[in-house]
Amino acid sequence: xxxxxxxxxxxxxxxxxxxxxxxxxxxxxxxxxxxxxxxxxxxxxxxxxxxxxxxxxxxxxxxxxxxxxxxxxxxxxxxxxxxxxxxxxxxxxxxxxxxxxxxxxxxxxxxxxxxxxxxxxxxxxxxxxxxxxxxxxxxxxxxxxxxxxxxxxxxxxxxxxxxxxxxxxxxxxxxxxxxxxxxxxxxxxxxxxxxxxxxxxxxxxxxxxxxxxxxxxxxxxxxxxxxxxxxxxxxxxxxxxxxxx
Numbered sequence: 211x212x213x214x215x216x217x218x219x220x221x222x223x224x225x226x227x228x229x230x231x232x233x234x235x236x237x238x239x240x241x242x243x244x245x246x247x248x249x250x251x252x253x254x255x256x257x258x259x260x261x262x263x264x265x266x267x268x269x270x271x272x273x274x275x276x277x278x279x280x281x282x283x284x285x286x287x288x289x290x291x292x293x294x295x296x297x298x299x300x301x302x303x304x305x306x307x308x309x310x311x312x313x314x315x316x317x318x319x320x321x322x323x324x325x326x327x328x329x330x331x332x333x334x335x336x337x338x339x340x341x342x343x344x345x346x347x348x349x350x351x352x353x354x355x356x357x358x359x360x361x362x363x364x365x366x367x368x369x370x371x372x373x374x375x376x377x378x379x380x381x382x383x384x385x386x387x388x389x390x391x392x393x394x395x396x397x398x399x400x401x402x403x404x405x406x407x408x409x410x411x412x413x414x415x416x417x418x419x420x421x422x423x424x425x426x427x428x429x430x431x432x433x434x435x436x437x438x439x440x441x442x443x444x445x446x447x448x449x450x451x452x453x454x455x
Contacts, residue, residue: 213410215245216241216242216245216410216411216414217410217411217413217414218414219241220234220238220241220259220411220414220415220418221414221415221417221418222418223237223238223241223415223418223442224259224263224414224415224416224417224418224419224422225418225419225421225422226418226422226442227263227362227422228263228264228266228267228418228419228420228421228422228423229422229423229425230365230380231264231267231271231361231365231379231380231381231383231384231423232263232264232267232359232361232362232365232383232384232387233259233260233261233263233264233267233359233361233384233387233388233391234259234260234263234415235256235257235259235260235353235356235357235358235359235387235391236313236314236317236358236362236443237442237443237446238255238256238259238260238357238411239252239253239256239310239356239357239358240310240314240443240446240447240449240450241446242255242256243307243310243450243453244446244449244450244453246453247407249303249306249307251403251404251407252306252357253297253354253355253356253357253394253398254357254394254395254398254403254404255357255404255407255408255411256356256357256358257353257357257359257391257392257394257395257398258391258395258403258408258412259408259411259412259415260357260359260387260388260391261388261391261392261395262412262415262416262419263415263416263418263419263423264359264361264383264384264385264387264388264391265384265388266416266419266420266423267380267384267419267423268381268384268385268388269423270423270424271377271380271381271384271423272381272384272385274377276375276377276378276380276381277378277381277382277385278374278378278381278382281368281373281374281378281379281382282382282385282386284339284342284343284346285342285345285346285349285364285382285386286346286386286389286390287343287346288343288344288346288347288350289346289347289349289350289353289360289386289389289390289393290350290389290390290393291350291393292346292347292348292350292351292354293350293351293353293354293390293391293393293394293397294354294393294394294396294397295351295354295397296350296351296352296353296354296355296394296397297354297355297393297394297395297396297397297398298354298397299354299355301355306355306356307450307454309352309355309356310356310358310450311447311450311451311454313352313356313358314443314446314447314450315447316363317362317363317440317443318440318443318444318447320362320363320366321437321440321443322437322440338371338373341371345363345364345367349363349364349386349390350390350393353387353390353391353393353394354390354393354394354397357394359386359387359388359390359391360386360387360390361383361384361386361387364379364382364383364386365379365380365382365383366379368382368383
């Protein structure tokens with residue numbers, strides 16, 4: 211049953227997330243935890259699927275001229291080593307579940323509580339670089355340890371602090387998630403990579419990723435899509451709490 215349901219769910223997740231430049235790692239990870247997949251292979255699986263979906267997103271958003279290396283590269287300075295470092299850690303299942311639950315709660319808070327803060331702040335000088343390097347390090351660690359690429363946080367923060375336009379932020383998010391997912395997968399190594407489990411899920415997210423990123427790069431209502439994502443994550447939080455308790 212899991213082999214049938216998960217690909218369908220993952221296709222829908224990839225469609226929604228890719229339409230706003232994200233890989234879907236937060237929902238992939240939550241769904242696998244809820245369905246009882248071994249926590250040893252969850253981060254690597256989520257990161258691999260992130261690689262696929264965000265690569266498709268990069269093609270669609272960057273070829274339309276929204277990509278800015280000068281915007282995303284400073285975040286990568288600290289995120290790449292932290293993603294690799296976190297990927298080498300052997301987390302107990304309880305710690306993994308708590309870290310996952312915490313990140314999902316922050317995603318929901320970001321979507322609903324901070325949705326109206328766009329263009330409210332402008333940073334420059336030292337505060338700007340503290341934000342960039344600090345955020346890169348935190349999101350890199352989350353990517354490597356849990357399998358959530360961090361784009362769901364990075365994209366709105368780029369907009370909120372006036373670092374780039376909405377679609378520039380989305381394009382930056384695709385590259386950010388892709389690079390950190392790659393670092394995490396390399397750190398995890400083959401011992402947590404289950405190709406037989408990943409292949410059908412990869413096929414599902416390719417279908418969803420192409421559809422979502424194509425529509426998102428052309429025309430989409432980002433706020434509506436993110437609210438739907440928020441509802442999905444709230445349900446996932448409830449199911450995960452039930453499983454943990």
